[in-house]
Amino acid sequence: MTDFSVANFRDYQEYVRSFTIIEDFRYLPGHKTVTTLAKLGYREHRTFYEEDEFHNAKKQVEQLLNPTVSAIVEYSLYFKGTDQALRALAEREHLNIQQEISTIIFLEISGKSGFAKSGYIDFESSLRNFRFKGPNAVDWRAVFEERKLLRPQQTDIVYYDWRTRRIYTNDNDNYTVVAHAEYGLMFTHKGDHKNIPVTTKKNPFSANVTRYQIKSDLYGFIILYDHHVRKKT
Template sequence: MEDYSVLKYSTYAEYLASFPRTEDHRYLQDVVTIDKLIKLGYHSITTVYDEDEFYRAKLVMESSAAPKVTSITIYSIYLTGDDEVLKALAMREKANVLQEISTIIYMQVRRRNGFDISGYIDYEMSLRQANMRLAGATDWRAIFEGHKLLSPRITDLGFYNWRTGEVFDTSNDNYQVVSHPVYGMYFMHKGDHKIIPVTTKPNPFAENVTRTVFKSPLYDFVVLYDHGVRKKI
C-alpha cells in the first residue's frame, strides 16, 4: 500500500516526533521512552515504521511522486578504462532506459570492515532514479568514470548483510519479489508477468532470462540477469 505521508518528513526523528501527544509528555518526561513506545505500536493503531523501513518507504514514494523526466542522460558515455563489468553495463544501458530489456545486477562486495554485503540491483530503476535526480540515487556518471564503485543497498530488490545476517527485499514498479519453497527468491516482472529466476538450479523459468557471469579486478564476481521485455539482447 502506498504511503505518501512519509514524504512530509526529512528525517526519521521528525517522523517519530509527529506521533507523541501533549499528554504523552505530561506523563512520560523521557523522550527516549516515548519513542520506544511509539516504535512498539502502543501509541496508535497506525503501523509505525522502524528507521530502515521509513527510509525505504520514503525512497519508493519519492520515485513514485517524482515528475517524469523529459531528457535522459546516457551515463555510459563517461566510461573510462576497460573493466569488463562496466563495459557490460555500458552495453546494456540504452536498452534498459528504453525498457527493451530489464537487467538485474547481482554483486557481492567486501566492505572496509572486512565483511561482505550482496544484493540484486534493478539497473533500469537505478538509472531512472539517477535521471530524476532523486536524493540518494546512484551516481552512475562517477561509476562509469571509475571515481566510485557500484554497491548494493538495502533499498534494492534484494540485500544481504553477511556479518549481521540481515536480509531485505524490496519490490518496485518493475518487479515483485517472491519467495519460492523450491527455487528460493525470484522476481516477477510486472510488465509481462514473466518469472525471472536467480538460481543455478534447474527450473521451468530459465528461458525467461540470460545469465552472464563476469569477473573483474574492480568488482570481482558479478552476475547480470537479462530479461527481454520487447526484444532479446
C-alpha cells in the same frame, strides 16, 4: 528560463497575431506595420520571438512536456576504461532505458569489517532514480568514470548483510520479489509478469532470463540477469 506560453500557439503566424488587436488593422497601413509594432513591444510586456527563435522555444517546451528516450543522457557515454563489468553495463544501458531488456545486477562487496554485503540491483530503476535525483541515488556517471564503486544498498530489490545476517527485500515499479518454495529467490517483472529466477538450477522459468558471470578488476565478479521484456499487444 523556459517560456511555456509558446506551447499555446499552433504556428508562428498564430503567435504573431496574438500580439495584435482589431484596431491595428483598422488604423494602421498594413500587416507589416502591425508586426513591427508587436516586435517593438507596444502591445504586450512579453518577449517577441523571431520565427527561428519561436520554433526553438516551442521545441524546448515540447521536449520538457513530452520527454523522449532520445533526450535522456546516457551515463555510459562517460565510460572510457577497460573494466569488463562496466563495459557490460555500458552495453546494456540504452536497452534498459528503452525497456527492451531489464537487467538485474548481482554484486558482492567486502566491507571494512571484513564481512560482505551483497545485493540484487535493478539497473533501469537505479539509473532512473539517479536521473531524477531520488533518495539513495547511485551516481552512475561517477561509477562509469570509475571515480566511485557501485555498492549494494538496503534500498535495492534485495540486500543481504553477512555480518548481521539481515536480508532486506523491496518491491519496486519493475519487480516483485518472490521466495519460491522450490526454486528459491525470483523476481516477477510487473510489465509482462514473467518470473526471473536467479538459481542456476534448471526450472520452468529458465527461458525468461539469460545469466552472465563477468570477471571484473574492480568488482571481482558480478552476475547480470538479462530479461527480454515482452511487450503488451
